[in-house]
Amino acid sequence: MEKLVLIDGHSILNRAFYGVPGLTNSEGLHTNAVYGFLNILFKLLEEEKPGYLAVAFDLKAPTFRHTMYDAYKGTRKPMPEELHEQVPLMKEVLTAMGIPIFTREGYEADDILGTVAKKAQAAGMEVTVVSGDRDLLQLSDAHIKISIPKTSRGTTEVHTYYPEDVKREYQVTPEQFIDVKALMGDTSDNIPGVPSIGEKTATNLILQFGSVNGVYEHLSEVKPPRAKKSLEEHRDLAELSYKLAKICIDAPVEFSPEDARIGDLYTKEAYEYMSRLEFKSLLARFGDHVKKEAAAALDFHAVTDLAVAEALFQKAMGSERTGAVLLAEGPEISGAALCLDGQNAYLIQKEGFLTGEYLAEKMTELYRTGHVWTLGLKSQLPFLDLGYGDTVYDAAVAAYLLNPLKDTYDYDDLARDHLGLTAPSRADLLKKLTYAEAMDQEPEAFLSFAGFLGHCAYQSGGILMEKLEAEGMKDLYLEIELPLIYALYHMEEEGIAVKREELSAYGEKLKQQITVLEQEIWDMTGSQFNINSPKQLGEVLFEKMGLKGGKKTKTGYSTAADVLEKLAPDYPVVQKILDYRTYAKLNSTYAEGLGNFIGPDGRIHSRFNQTITATGRISSTEPNLQNIPIRMELGRAIRKVFVPRDGFVFLDADYSQIELRVLAHMSGDSRLIEAYRSAQDIHAITASQVFHIPLDQVTPLKRRNAKAVNFGIVYGISAFGLSEDLSISRKEALEYINQYFETYPGVKTFLDGLVADAREKGFVSTMFGRRRPVPELGSANFMQRSFGERVAMNSPIQGTAADIIKIAMIRVDRRLREEGLESRLILQVHDELLVETAVREKAQVERILSEEMSRAAALKVPLEIDMHDGKNWFEAK
Structure with a gap:
């Protein structure tokens, strides 16, 4: 017999919402319910192997059950906003997969499922109805199986029911299950039931008298007396509850099996949804289809001839923009990806005269032209002769600036987010193969991989730069993030x-x-x-x-x-x-x-990550x-x-209270600025002003408390958090915070303004224009909104401090090299730089660190540096 699977859309979406931990994508869109639903769907398809599939949803318009219930109760419990926003999204995903959606004005999904299930059974089909609602058990029949998924911590188990299973678990037949629900009620399903009658009493009554009507025909025999009295007084509720519990099986729904026949679920449109929603574990299911679709739209060419390669490199040198990636892993170069237009991309393979040395030399020459867009420049630098004077545009770093909430910025991410293109990922094409293995074992897949790399680097270049300029981050990209790639590479190369x-x-x-x-x-x-x-x-x-x-x-x-x-x-x-x-x-x-x-x-040799x-x-x-x-x-x-190595010492330079100094500058609070300008102990002066005591009477404990408040304010600390940190009451902590804001009113105004600005714009910015989206502020969840407020307050301060240390790193590293010194920057730890310093160069390096770190940004307060040297990192710190 052919098999049809029918899914109760709202019910399963609701189950998934509560069963899967809250997920959001980098756009801030809630996705947990959709993700959980799809996992249940794919599990069902694998286990049931149906030929037909459909999903039923309620419509927003009131149904006859809504009307009956509202007449009794007045209102129904509203759906959480985070779930509500996922309902239309779920429908869009199902439509993209070619899965039919059944709805009917005036009827709930249960009624549609009941009607279609009975029609399909009558047509000789095996039917599986999937719902989280036990009401559906009344539909169980010889050829209608009810499946109830239960999801917990991302794991789903499905419980199945034929009539004998319903009888075994609930003691009654599927038809009698309606009567039991009518008597006991179900608050989750908005069925009032009869007061004082629970599941056990309801079940016993139906087993004894057969139905609700049977109960009332033998009301004088009902025990216990309390149940009898309640039944007498609330017959109207019993009858209403029966109508609410009973599913309609003859709703005016047209059904033809062909409407629900399963076609190709793994469409390009569905893949794009999975990519946008960042369901990476599901993307592999769509891989083969996407490979064919994407590859058909572009022309990828393998190059193994030296003359052809030379001609390509020569043409690339004179292009206005080139997409290029040196394909290298570990110690080995495997080839080079080139793209000079929007249609053609080339894989120049390491073969014969096309040696690794040749490719490195030609790519170095190409990158020095200043018009190349690449991906992952830092990983290519070990093979290239490039330095601070060479501007190579890294598309991944640009994409990171435009949306720093994502976890990957690979070519397929660029394709989806900026080009409107669906591209198979490296995992889709190469699985877990290295470049060298892929060239040998999967040459066609490796050609596609290289082609997409070059194409996406080329195509995204102009788009990314336009977006950076529109969002005020072009200078940040060109003057900080691109040069930083070299500083990070140099630290990785040196090691410690x-x-x-x-x-x-x-x-x-x-x-x-x-x-x-x-x-x-x-x-x-x-x-x-x-x-x-x-x-x-x-x-x-x-x-x-x-x-x-x-x-x-x-x-x-x-x-x-x-x-x-x-x-x-x-x-x-x-x-x-x-x-x-x-x-x-x-x-x-x-x-x-x-x-x-x-x-x-x-x-x-640690790895330093920029994105x-x-x-x-x-x-x-x-x-x-x-x-x-x-x-x-x-x-x-x-x-x-x-x-350090022999003949060297460590010099460690650390910004003093950089985030508090940034706060003073960005808030413009005159009292905080004056405290720093007069070189006072900021924690002692805060204690004096907050606790209203003379400066010379500030105790170590008061200073410690003031320090906790100072740094807590930077991180948007709550009274609860401060009370935990200082082991004081929440009331006392709140007084500390209020006194702090009375002392530094400019800080309060500034932080409140950040939150208000983030609510309006959806992001906050650092002093240098770096943006941090704050989607959490739009959440209906209080905890999420509170987190968003802390992010809005902290990110501009912490981000500005991060920008400043990056500027300092670049300038220190560059000067050490330009002045021909042996000393090298080897480590950055938040606000601290560690330089492995030749003993004879110590005074010169101290001067470089002091000058470049103190001048990294022009603030209203001085940037002070603490510097120490030592024969190991412990001594230097």
């Missing part, structure tokens, strides 16, 4: 030396301390247990020891850091546990982890050298293993 034997010794110290702490914790708790097991730890602390403040979860007591940190001041054993975790993390991440990254040259953070900050990975601990003495000691 690590003494492996000292790293091992540091690890042994940590292990000893871990062992000591472990024994102390066991002694204090009176039992030996696995401290790394949250379940065992929770049982020991909150059950055996009876500590107050435990939070019970489904899997046991929460032992998360925030829970333990609240308990630590009152329970010494909890502080020991927090210390144990810290040392264990230090050992695994640094003592053991760093050793894996030491190269043959004895140095760690990761939304604020513009640089991040470090493989390994993360920006997260070296500084709070604990033993944590800071890890810096001792980082050393």
